[in-house]
Amino acid sequence: MLTLQCPYCGVWAEETELHAEGEAHLKRFGPDSDDADFESYLFMRENPKGVHFERWRHASGCGKFFHAARSTTTLEVFGTYSAQTLEPPKDIKDKISAKYPGWSWREFS
Amino acid sequence: MSEAVSALSGAIFEGFATVTDTGLRGMITVRGDLASKDMGAAIKAAIDADVPAQRRVTAGNGGKVAWMSPDELLVVVDYATVLDTVAKLNAALSGSHTLVSNVSDARAVFEIRGAGCRDVLAKLAPVDLSQGVFAETEIRRTRIAQVPAAFWQTGTESFEVICFRSVAQYVFDVLRLSATKGGEIHHLG
Ligand SMILES: [Zn+2]
Numbered sequence: 001m002l003t004l005q006c007p008y009c010g011v012w013a014e015e016t017e018l019h020a021e022g023e024a025h026l027k028r029f030g031p032d033s034d035d036a037d038f039e040s041y042l043f044m045r046e047n048p049k050g051v052h053f054e055r056w057r058h059a060s061g062c063g064k065f066f067h068a069a070r071s072t073t074t075l076e077v078f079g080t081y082s083a084q085t086l087e088p089p090k091d092i093k094d095k096i097s098a099k100y101p102g103w104s105w106r107e108f109s
Numbered sequence: 110m111s112e113a114v115s116a117l118s119g120a121i122f123e124g125f126a127t128v129t130d131t132g133l134r135g136m137i138t139v140r141g142d143l144a145s146k147d148m149g150a151a152i153k154a155a156i157d158a159d160v161p162a163q164r165r166v167t168a169g170n171g172g173k174v175a176w177m178s179p180d181e182l183l184v185v186v187d188y189a190t191v192l193d194t195v196a197k198l199n200a201a202l203s204g205s206h207t208l209v210s211n212v213s214d215a216r217a218v219f220e221i222r223g224a225g226c227r228d229v230l231a232k233l234a235p236v237d238l239s240q241g242v243f244a245e246t247e248i249r250r251t252r253i254a255q256v257p258a259a260f261w262q263t264g265t266e267s268f269e270v271i272c273f274r275s276v277a278q279y280v281f282d283v284l285r286l287s288a289t290k291g292g293e294i295h296h297l298g
């Protein structure tokens with residue numbers, strides 16, 4: 001069972017209080033973009049074995065969306081952070097680097 | 110004019126703890142910048158309470174205020190005074206980007222009273238309800254079995270559960286099942 005701390009209300013919420021909302025930090029490509037970018041925005045998702053960044057929603061709690069960084073293999077949680085950001089905060093990236101030197105995920109490393 | 114009644118008209122279940130539909134309650138959702146001067150003044154003007162800190166409940170004159178999220182409060186007052194309270198809040202917040210909404214008739218409130226009240230809730234919500242962990246002045250938004258709900262302590266051996274009126278029968282039924290004699294756990298006391 002996954003337990004994530006909601007950065008908005010501070011609750012350590014277990015999985016059944018949350019709703020998974022897919023991959024984090026998607027860059028939107030709208031109607032004027034080219035077909036490849038639009039297709040990738042709509043359909044292409046990371047499915048890593050290891051470090052992963054996701055969006056979650058504290059659905060049965062305060063209702064807010066937030067981000068989480070975790071490992072899909074060990075279920076270790078590196079941290080949760082605000083939804084109002086375009087990239088993972090430095091302290092979380094440092095924490096991942098300490099454990100998995102040389103990790104990368106999309107444009108982040 | 111039609112007579113307003115609560116969802117289950119005061120239904121009571123006596124198990125190892127007692128579950129009661131507490132009747133109509135005034136509830137007002139307030140959204141906006143909780144740290145703003147206007148918000149502080151509005152909550153003062155409405156029920157003479159302070160804006161609560163994260164996940165806390167503050168009490169005032171004739172009501173309570175609960176922290177629901179970083180931009181949302183729930184003001185709880187007597188059903189009879191809810192329209193007055195809405196008017197006071199609206200007057201105090203007229204200049205700022207806020208929302209004040211009377212949600213009284215969209216909600217139901219149940220009381221769980223008795224020595225096993227923590228066990229009744231702990232069986233239904235993914236929350237640590239141990240003495241000393243769940244604070245006296247805390248509100249917890251979570252789920253009760255399969256539906257969203259919130260609860261707070263009203264005494265050493267009593268809690269109140271707030272849920273949507275549309276699921277009042279469901280919440281009463283699961284609370285009743287959890288409080289049925291023979292289902293005591295004696296874990297949380
Ligand atoms: Zn939350």
